[in-house]
Amino acid sequence: MSQAAEQVRVGKLSDIDPLGSRRLNINGLEIALFRLSDDEVLAVENRCPHKGGLLSEGMVCGPVVHCPLHDWRIDLRSGEALDPDKGCIETFDTLVAEDGTIFLTLNTAAEGSGSAESDSHIA
Amino acid sequence: MTNKRKKLVLVGNGMAGVRTIEHLLKLAPDMYDITIFGAEPHPNYNRIMLSSVLAGGASMEEIVINDLDWYRDNRITLHLGQAITRIDSETRRVYAEGGIEEEYDELILATGSNAFILPIPGADKEGVIGFRDIKDCQAMQEASRTHKKAAVIGGGLLGLEAARGLLNLGMDVTVIHINEYLMERQLDRPASIMLQKELENQGMKFLLKKQTEAVLGKQRAKGLLFKDGSMLEADLVVMAVGIRPNVALAQRSGLVVERGIVVDDHMRTNLPGVYAVGECAQHRGIAYGLVAPLYEQGAVLAKNLAGVPVEGYAGSVTSTKLKVSGVDVFSGGVFVEPEGARALSYQDEIEGVYKKLVVLNDRLIGAVLFGETSEGASLFAMIKSGESIAGREKELLLGLSADALSSGGGGGSAARLESMPADEIVCGCNGVSKGDIVQAIDGGCNSLGQIKGCTKASASCGGCKPLVEGLLQLYAGDAAVTVKEGICGCTTHSRDEIVAEIKRMGLKTVKEVMNVLEWNNDEGCSKCRPSLNYYLGMLWPAEYKDEKESRFTNERYHANIQKDGTYSVIPRIYGGVTSPTELKRIAEVAEKFDVPLVKFTGGQRLDLLGVKKEDLPGVWEALDMPSGHGYGKSLRTVKTCVGSTFCRFGTQDAMGMGVRLEKAFERMSAPAKVKLAVSGCPRNCAEATVKDFGVVAVDGGWELHVGGNAGIHVRATDLLGFVKTDDEVEQWASAFLQYYRENATWNERTAPWVERVGLEHIKEVLSDEEERKALQARLRDTLDQTVDPWKEIVSEPELRKNFEHLPVAQLVSTPGEQSGQDNSAGMDGQKKEESA
Ligand code: SRM
Numbered sequence: 001m002s003q004a005a006e007q008v009r010v011g012k013l014s015d016i017d018p019l020g021s022r023r024l025n026i027n028g029l030e031i032a033l034f035r036l037s038d039d040e041v042l043a044v045e046n047r048c049p050h051k052g053g054l055l056s057e058g059m060v061c062g063p064v065v066h067c068p069l070h071d072w073r074i075d076l077r078s079g080e081a082l083d084p085d086k087g088c089i090e091t092f093d094t095l096v097a098e099d100g101t102i103f104l105t106l107n108t109a110a111e112g113s114g115s116a117e118s119d120s121h122i123a
Numbered sequence: 124m125t126n127k128r129k130k131l132v133l134v135g136n137g138m139a140g141v142r143t144i145e146h147l148l149k150l151a152p153d154m155y156d157i158t159i160f161g162a163e164p165h166p167n168y169n170r171i172m173l174s175s176v177l178a179g180g181a182s183m184e185e186i187v188i189n190d191l192d193w194y195r196d197n198r199i200t201l202h203l204g205q206a207i208t209r210i211d212s213e214t215r216r217v218y219a220e221g222g223i224e225e226e227y228d229e230l231i232l233a234t235g236s237n238a239f240i241l242p243i244p245g246a247d248k249e250g251v252i253g254f255r256d257i258k259d260c261q262a263m264q265e266a267s268r269t270h271k272k273a274a275v276i277g278g279g280l281l282g283l284e285a286a287r288g289l290l291n292l293g294m295d296v297t298v299i300h301i302n303e304y305l306m307e308r309q310l311d312r313p314a315s316i317m318l319q320k321e322l323e324n325q326g327m328k329f330l331l332k333k334q335t336e337a338v339l340g341k342q343r344a345k346g347l348l349f350k351d352g353s354m355l356e357a358d359l360v361v362m363a364v365g366i367r368p369n370v371a372l373a374q375r376s377g378l379v380v381e382r383g384i385v386v387d388d389h390m391r392t393n394l395p396g397v398y399a400v401g402e403c404a405q406h407r408g409i410a411y412g413l414v415a416p417l418y419e420q421g422a423v424l425a426k427n428l429a430g431v432p433v434e435g436y437a438g439s440v441t442s443t444k445l446k447v448s449g450v451d452v453f454s455g456g457v458f459v460e461p462e463g464a465r466a467l468s469y470q471d472e473i474e475g476v477y478k479k480l481v482v483l484n485d486r487l488i489g490a491v492l493f494g495e496t497s498e499g500a501s502l503f504a505m506i507k508s509g510e511s512i513a514g515r516e517k518e519l520l521l522g523l524s525a526d527a528l529s530s531g532g533g534g535g536s537a538a539r540l541e542s543m544p545a546d547e548i549v550c551g552c553n554g555v556s557k558g559d560i561v562q563a564i565d566g567g568c569n570s571l572g573q574i575k576g577c578t579k580a581s582a583s584c585g586g587c588k589p590l591v592e593g594l595l596q597l598y599a600g601d602a603a604v605t606v607k608e609g610i611c612g613c614t615t616h617s618r619d620e621i622v623a624e625i626k627r628m629g630l631k632t633v634k635e636v637m638n639v640l641e642w643n644n645d646e647g648c649s650k651c652r653p654s655l656n657y658y659l660g661m662l663w664p665a666e667y668k669d670e671k672e673s674r675f676t677n678e679r680y681h682a683n684i685q686k687d688g689t690y691s692v693i694p695r696i697y698g699g700v701t702s703p704t705e706l707k708r709i710a711e712v713a714e715k716f717d718v719p720l721v722k723f724t725g726g727q728r729l730d731l732l733g734v735k736k737e738d739l740p741g742v743w744e745a746l747d748m749p750s751g752h753g754y755g756k757s758l759r760t761v762k763t764c765v766g767s768t769f770c771r772f773g774t775q776d777a778m779g780m781g782v783r784l785e786k787a788f789e790r791m792s793a794p795a796k797v798k799l800a801v802s803g804c805p806r807n808c809a810e811a812t813v814k815d816f817g818v819v820a821v822d823g824g825w826e827l828h829v830g831g832n833a834g835i836h837v838r839a840t841d842l843l844g845f846v847k848t849d850d851e852v853e854q855w856a857s858a859f860l861q862y863y864r865e866n867a868t869w870n871e872r873t874a875p876w877v878e879r880v881g882l883e884h885i886k887e888v889l890s891d892e893e894e895r896k897a898l899q900a901r902l903r904d905t906l907d908q909t910v911d912p913w914k915e916i917v918s919e920p921e922l923r924k925n926f927e928h929l930p931v932a933q934l935v936s937t938p939g940e941q942s943g944q945d946n947s948a949g950m951d952g953q954k955k956e957e958s959a
Pocket residue numbers: 683684685691693722723724725726727728730753759760798813814831832833834835836872
């Protein structure tokens with residue numbers, strides 16, 4: 001089984017509206033994908049460090065999303081809450097291919113293999 | 124890890140004790156194993172803010188200072204709901220009510236105070252409480268739901284704040300005060316009289332020079348009996364006559380106790396290793412009752428415990444502000460001139476402003492401000508610094524602007540700020556010291572907004588703003604940016620400037636506005652983006668394409684987000700009138716989609732709560748009803764009563780009128796939500812006089828009411844006028860709403876807007892029939908462009924996709940075989956910047 005990062009294909013750029021977001025589940029983890037104004041795609045764990053608000057539902061301003069529940073601001077690159085709040089969530093590396101296919105790198109060794117593989121190993 | 128750490132126990136999980144621990148953790152994070160016992164079942168919270176919680180301005184969650192994670196992160200053992208009942212100073216152990224015991228090397232007592240309950244007959248009845256903690260606050264909120272008449276005994280700071288809160292909760296409130304003047308411990312006579320007048324205008328009643336003799340009633344309080352034989356009906360009695368240091372435990376445990384636990388300048392009690400801090404402590408004869416001095420004590424104690432040399436605590440001068448009443452009152456230092464002192468005062472009855480300064484030997488020793496208190500913090504700093512104000516008295520009295528005080532005056536005030544010790548608290552609400560602010564400035568903060576953002580200084584009551592600005596000038600020097608406050612941190616432009624510029628230059632997108640008006644934050648924030656989106660839509664109804672990415676979640680997904688990420692769905696039920704068929708359909712949909720909760724809303728319709736996001740389009744499709752817009756800054760409900768259709772008192776068809784108005788205005792976006800109601804007679808069962816636009820039928824016509832609000836601050840409507848026909852009702856309502864749409868600030872409801880621009884002004888505009896018709900036509904044009912959002916989403920896959928999860932991911936490679944994947948176009952596409 002994989003011991004380090006593995007890469008998964010998660011749809012196309014056109015699946016996400018500009019400044020919008022989509023959710024997806026991998027191995028029981030919910031991930032939010034965001035499309036920034038310059039078409040960069042960033043991925044984070046879909047859980048606000050404050051009280052678990054779904055960040056995918058928040059407003060995107062630059063590389064920052066405002067949590068829909070209490071307006072904490074989370075930096076989508078670092079996963080850190082911006083001042084004056086404190087907290088951090090997991091981020092995932094992404095890659096957008098020329099044809100717009102989005103690839104996502106899952107970081108973990110321990111829990112990162114399982115279902116993604118069995119569900120969908122088509123290559 | 125090592126067992127070398129000393130054991131520190133804190134009794135009392137309140138403001139002073141935990142503040143001391145916070146300070147200690149900064150100075151010596153690894154020196155102690157810390158255990159905290161708190162009698163209340165809550166983590167450390169901001170007691171000061173209870174007044175705001177009661178008045179509806181803050182929630183219980185918002186006032187928590189340190190949540191449970193904080194204790195965990197700092198490896199503090201916390202025992203909640205565990206009052207310490209015994210201290211054994213021989214074996215150095217404390218014992219809690221619930222059986223837990225703990226050993227200590229150092230022990231801090233920070234047990235605070237108790238509300239003083241007058242020892243009069245009946246004081247133990249149900250419905251008699253103090254105002255001290257969350258429990259009291261909840262009891263008052265609870266009582267306001269079932270009872271009507273409240274009596275607050277005590278016309279001091281606490282009593283008036285309690286009374287204001289109870290007014291907001293809709294109770295009829297009388298304040299009983301033994302003295303002839305309110306807040307006599309902080310205010311002199313003229314200020315006190317001005318305060319009373321203002322509070323009376325707000326609906327508060329007063330019984331002065333009254334001594335309460337007994338609480339009447341059987342099990343629950345029913346009223347009060349006064350010494351002069353008179354009585355007052357009351358089913359809630361709040362005693363706010365003072366506090367008593369909570370010293371029972373100390374007394375029992377062999378500590379020296381007078382009014383409070385006696386401590387020296389280092390907060391030491393008579394027992395070795397035992398300290399006291401906060402309201403329970405008595406220092407040089409004084410037990411304080413405000414946080415600023417308690418924080419100073421805490422700073423001294425923390426240094427002691429950390430082994431940092433410290434001079435000792437020398438006592439404090441205190442200042443107070445009345446919060447939450449909408450009246451600005453400030454009092455600091457000595458406000459009644461002692462022998463040999465001079466008092467200078469200034470009073471303007473028309474503007475409602477009063478100011479008094481007390482000067483002794485050329486030094487300012489006290490001040491009272493009423494009506495305009497922005498100079499409070501600066502004056503207070505002068506009182507504390509003891510600097511000479513010789514020759515500047517008049518200047519100070521006759522109102523120097525705040526920045527003249529903090530930057531003008533030659534070296535005087537800069538010197539004062541400079542000499543202020545680093546741990547002196549500048550922002551009392553958030554406990555931010557001068558040191559914290561200077562550190563933030565050193566760390567790169569160079570505007571008030573930034574300092575507010577990273578320290579929370581001046582983020583609550585704002586009273587310390589001039590001081591923070593002064594510190595900024597002093598320590599940031601040329602780097603300091605004084606920013607004119609715009610609609611948010613991204614711009615310095617005001618609402619009116621922005622709207623004028625959009626019109627003048629014909630700007631058509633949010634992005635364009637931000638570019639042209641030189642936003643300092645390229646993509647704006649969650650405050651300006653929705654505002655701009657609204658202004659653009661209001662100004663260009665036909666051309667502007669609404670930007671859903673600049674709308675809040677609720678308005679983007681056309682449902683209300685819940686705390687668990689599900690949504691709630693409220694279909695439109697015009698005028699609250701439904702039918703068996705419609706009800707059956709709603710019931711079927713609820714069953715089909717396993718909706719966890721179906722509830723009648725306060726707006727006379729049904730709410731399906733807990734709907735999964737991916738089910739929303741399906742639910743809407745199955746309901747086949749228009750959106751109720753229960754989520755938007757738009758028309759919400761039009762409540763109606765039965766009216767003349769069935770009711771024996773009804774004079775007009777209220778339901779018919781309500782349905783007509785709701786059909787006329789549905790889908791109307793607005794600066795804030797808009798609620799209407801129509802009642803069939805002056806009994807007003809539809810509560811039209813607390814709505815944005817309320818219609819009350821009278822014989823021969825309709826009364827039109829505007830600017831009501833039943834939310835955070837209850838405001839009854841103002842009477843706009845009287846009309847005879849149904850068409851006129853619709854015309855006036857249209858004109859009023861459109862005028863509001865065109866002129867109010869985003870997020871400003873009609874109640875504050877009407878107060879801001881004045882009813883007379885609105886009447887003047889609307890009394891011109893041509894103008895009314897023009898406004899009505901503009902609103903009609905706007906509404907004609909709108910479509911039902913639910914129907915639109917249901918039928919458009921491109922919109923509908925946003926409700927679905929992306930399909931399950933497909934694994935394409937593991938690291939070693941990165942290049943080996945086949946089925947996608949070149950991976951040499953743009954490589955994304957990796958996060959640090
Ligand atoms: C569903 C409902 C409570 C209920 O179960 O009855 C409700 C639910 C919410 N109200 Fe309300 N309000 C509801 C009737 C009211 C009423 C009563 C009324 O409309 O007759 C009021 C007082 C009347 C008024 O507005 O003047 C009311 C005054 C508020 C306020 C205070 C507004 C103010 O200007 O002071 C807020 C906070 C806000 O808007 O910022 C609020 C905010 C909210 C929010 C949207 C909080 C939020 O942002 O998530 C709640 C959404 C709950 C949810 O998750 O669905 N709700 N809310 C009611 C929906 C009525 C409807 O059919 O549309």
